[in-house]
Every structure is written in structure tokens, then in C-alpha cells.
Amino acid sequence: MIAPVKKPDEMPPVSADGEEEVEEVEEEGDPENQGAGGEGKKKKKKKKKSKKKKMEQTEPPTIGLSKLFPDGNYPQGELQEYKDDNAYRTTSEEKRYNERMAMEDPEVTYNNIRRAAEVHRQVRQYARKYIRPGLRMIDIAETIEDGVRALVEENGLESGIGFPTGLSLNHVAAHYSPNPGDTLVLGEKDVLKVDIGVHVQGHICDSAFTLSFDPTYDPLLEAVRAATETGVREAGIDVRLGELAGYIQETMESYEVEVNGKTLPVKPIYGLSGHSIIPYQIHGGRHGKSVHSIRNDDQTKMEEGEYFAIETFGSTGRGKVIEQGECSHYSRAIDVPPVDLRLNSAKSLLKSINKNFGTLPFCRRYLQRAGEKNYLLALNNLVAQGVLNDHPPLCDVRGSMTAQFEHTILLRPTCKEVVSRGDDY
Known part of the structure; x- marks a missing residue:
């Protein structure tokens, strides 16, 4: 069933925050039933209703989840x-108790x-x-x-x-x-x-x-x-x-x-x-x-x-x-004993990795985004020293x-x- 479409002058006003506003209206009683004072027996008030329009995600997605789930x-x-x-x-x-505690x-x-x-x-x-x-x-x-x-x-x-x-x-x-x-x-x-x-x-x-x-x-x-x-x-x-x-x-x-x-x-x-x-x-x-x-x-x-x-x-x-193939994935090794890094560039890169990624895996594009330049020598040095793990592509036989x-x-x-x-x- 299709609902009838309201004409423009019938549409309720909408507030700036997307709420639909309904004016309060007073209704007088039936004139035939008015008392000696001319007042109606009762007055009805329509309650103000508000309906917030739910925010929707954009395409491509750009709206943070805190706005979609306030x-x-x-x-x-x-x-x-x-x-x-x-x-x-x-x-x-x-x-169930354990669940609640969790x-x-x-x-x-x-x-x-x-x-x-x-x-x-x-x-x-x-x-x-x-x-x-x-x-x-x-x-x-x-x-x-x-x-x-x-x-x-x-x-x-x-x-x-x-x-x-x-x-x-x-x-x-x-x-x-x-x-x-x-x-x-x-x-x-x-x-x-x-x-x-x-x-x-x-x-x-x-x-x-x-x-x-x-x-x-x-x-x-x-x-x-x-x-x-x-x-x-x-x-x-x-x-x-x-x-x-x-x-x-x-x-x-x-x-x-x-x-x-x-x-x-x-x-x-x-x-x-x-x-x-x-x-x-x-x-x-x-x-x-x-x-x-x-x-x-x-x-x-x-x-x-x-x-x-x-x-x-x-x-x-x-x-x-x-x-x-060429490696793109890297991650910091877990529980690595202290290593004496001789390259200053390796020390600087490791500091950036710790700050931006910690033990989370990362790739070369992420290093560039973090502002690193000319980092390949330092990156390879950290892998050679066992500070980083490299994760090259994993391939089955070509053609499969x-x-x-x-x-x-x-x-x-x-x-x-x-x-x-x-x-x-």
C-alpha cells in the first residue's frame, strides 16, 4: 500500500537538526455544551512530536562511527x-554471570x-x-x-x-x-x-x-x-x-x-x-x-x-x-633482545615504527604516509638484525x-x- 503524498503546504516543518516539529494546538470544547461562563468543558493539547532523521553512511564511506552510533x-x-x-x-x-562480568x-x-x-x-x-x-x-x-x-x-x-x-x-x-x-x-x-x-x-x-x-x-x-x-x-x-x-x-x-x-x-x-x-x-x-x-x-x-x-x-x-616476489608486509618482532643498531637511520626508523605501529603489521606505503623517506636501507637492516619480520607474498604455482x-x-x-x-x- 502506497501512502498518500503530502502537498508542500501540508508538510510539517523540519528543524535544523533534522527533527520534525509539530505545533501545539488548543481545541475548545463543543459550543453547544459550554457552561454559563462560556468556557468549554475541556481543552486538548497536541503533544509536540520530534523525529530525528538517522544519519546514513556516505559513498565512499567518510562518516566516523561515533556519529552513526552516538x-x-x-x-x-x-x-x-x-x-x-x-x-x-x-x-x-x-x-551468564561470567558474561556480565566480562x-x-x-x-x-x-x-x-x-x-x-x-x-x-x-x-x-x-x-x-x-x-x-x-x-x-x-x-x-x-x-x-x-x-x-x-x-x-x-x-x-x-x-x-x-x-x-x-x-x-x-x-x-x-x-x-x-x-x-x-x-x-x-x-x-x-x-x-x-x-x-x-x-x-x-x-x-x-x-x-x-x-x-x-x-x-x-x-x-x-x-x-x-x-x-x-x-x-x-x-x-x-x-x-x-x-x-x-x-x-x-x-x-x-x-x-x-x-x-x-x-x-x-x-x-x-x-x-x-x-x-x-x-x-x-x-x-x-x-x-x-x-x-x-x-x-x-x-x-x-x-x-x-x-x-x-x-x-x-x-x-x-x-x-x-x-x-617483492615484499610489502613487515612487523616488529616480539620479545627481541636489545640489538646494537649501528645505522642511525635504522635507529630513527625503528623509533618511528614503534610510535606509529607498535607490534601491528605495516607496509611501505604506511611508512611514507608517516613521513619516512629513503628508508629502504634502514628497513632491510632492521630485518637483517632480527628486529623486524618481513612477510613476502605467498604463492602457489603460477597459473593456478x-x-x-x-x-x-x-x-x-x-x-x-x-x-x-x-x-x-
Whole structure:
């Protein structure tokens, strides 16, 4: 049913802040029922109504989340009940109490995780419409990163980009982000992995998806997405990591892709895995846990309160990767003993890295944005001294295609929250 359209002179006035204003009107009683004094029996007043127009995100996204969510409460992700022996957690009074205590504890910061996830959802929503063949990879990366910085309201190490935007193509599975001067252009036959990281107070939302403009590789994308969903569904408190990997593997290997009349199995990529996440450390630090895509004997269990990235990579190639190509990703090594740096430029660069990134991964473009110039010698020196880790692109055999999907999940006391869930994946 279509509502009638009001004429201009019937439209209620709108205040400067977007509120709809309604004038107060007095209604006299029925003249026939007036008393001796000529006064009506009753007067009615229409209450003033106000309706605030909800602010909406722009395209490209530029409005910070604090303006879209002025109460400071950000949307929950998808909630899933635990399975089997942990099903009791949903109604357990003890676990519900633990949940309340967690919500009151500022160091747990569920809300910060959700803020990072909402930034991720809104930025990738635009990115999925914006990305198309013919665009330079560096423009895609910077468009995504500009959106993250604006929406998370970047503020030093308090909030910002969680790691360099991954835009790995085709046989390159991970760790490619364009360096300054990169002229690579996205092609119609390319398979593009888009890996975006957002952090709030070090709590990182790590989530990725794959785009293909050639329907030939739709089954590859479907296989990897289904494998990630299996990992998300089967993950939970007390689940053994080796068994979880087996469920992921079984799902992915049930798919195949037909390329030029040849049927190719989809293989999980050995050595690329999901991982636990702790504040300011994307791979969970020295004692981090890994969620592989191939069954193994790891008896380590997931535990209450842990935060995981469930990511899977599939390939039409050999299912193994090697480091290959120009490096863009770097991160400061954790718990490195003091090193006597002889180059003054290395000392200066390390100071800048500590200030701007801490232990968060970064790339060369971020160094330039921080004002660093002629830094390559110092950067390589810090890698050689073990102060920095370099992370070159990870590649399967040339000619193969790879895909990636990823979600971050929070193992709450009462339920599992898929914080990065969106309408798209």
C-alpha cells in the first residue's frame, strides 16, 4: 500500500537538526455544551512530536562511527549456540554471570571488537561495489584504507588499520599489498583476495573475501567460503584444533572446478591457517594457536574467552605456497633482545615504527604516509638484525588460482559470536 503524498503546504516543518516539529494546538470544547461562563468543558493539547532523521553512511564511506552510533553501542555479530557438551552454556547461570562480568570489565572490551567489526562491514560493503577490472591495485588499497581510517576515527595506536590491506591476485594467496609506485591493474580474468584489518585499542577484526569476475572460478570461491563456514560452525570451547582442521578439509575437498575442459580438485593450502588474536598481535603472540585446513594431530583446545580468525585458503594448484616476489608486509618482532643498531637511520626508523605501529603489521606505503623517506636501507637492516619480520607474498604455482574467506569469532562464556558476520558473507 502506497501512502498518500503530502502537498508542500501540508508538510510539517523540519528543524535544523533534522527533527520534525509539530505545533501545539488548543481545541475548545463543543459550543453547544459550554457552561454559563462560556468556557468549554475541556481543552486538548497536541503533544509536540520530534523525529530525528538517522544519519546514513556516505559513498565512499567518510562518516566516523561515533556519529552513526552516538550512544557508543555497536551491533553484535551473529550469535551461535555451542554444540554438544557445551550446549549448557547458553542457559548456565554461572556462565551468564561470567558474561556480565566480562561486559563490565573494560579490558575485555567486547564493544571495541564490535566497533572494529562494524567499520569492516561498512567499508567492505562499499569496496565490493567499487572494485572492478581496470582499477589500479594501489587505488583499490588506498580507497579501502581511507574508509577504514575515517570510520574508525584513526587515533594513533588507539584505533586504526589492523594490518596492510591484502589484495593478492590469482596464484598469490596472501601478503601482497601494493608498494609505492606499483602500477599493477586488476584484470577481468583475475581472482582477487581482499583481506582487511581494523583495530580498536588493539582488538583486531580480521576478515577477508574473494572476488572473481569470471564465473569459471565460482566453484573455487564457493568451496573456500563453505570451508570457512564449516570452521566457524564447528569451532567452540574445548574443540581440538586438529579435529577442527579435519572438518574444514573435508568440506573444501568435496568441491572441484572445471577449467578449459579439465576438472581440477580444490585443495586446502598447506601452511596457511587461521589463528588466535590477542591485543596488538594479529597471530596471537608467541603462544598463539593455529587453525589449519588439513587434519593433524594437534590436541590443543580452544578456550573460553579466546578470539580467533577462522580463515581458509583453497587452490586449483598444488596446495602449497612459497615466498616469492617483492615484499610489502613487515612487523616488529616480539620479545627481541636489545640489538646494537649501528645505522642511525635504522635507529630513527625503528623509533618511528614503534610510535606509529607498535607490534601491528605495516607496509611501505604506511611508512611514507608517516613521513619516512629513503628508508629502504634502514628497513632491510632492521630485518637483517632480527628486529623486524618481513612477510613476502605467498604463492602457489603460477597459473593456478587461489581463494580466501575469513571471519573473526569470539568464544564468549555463553555463546559464540561471529563478530565479522555481514549480509554479504
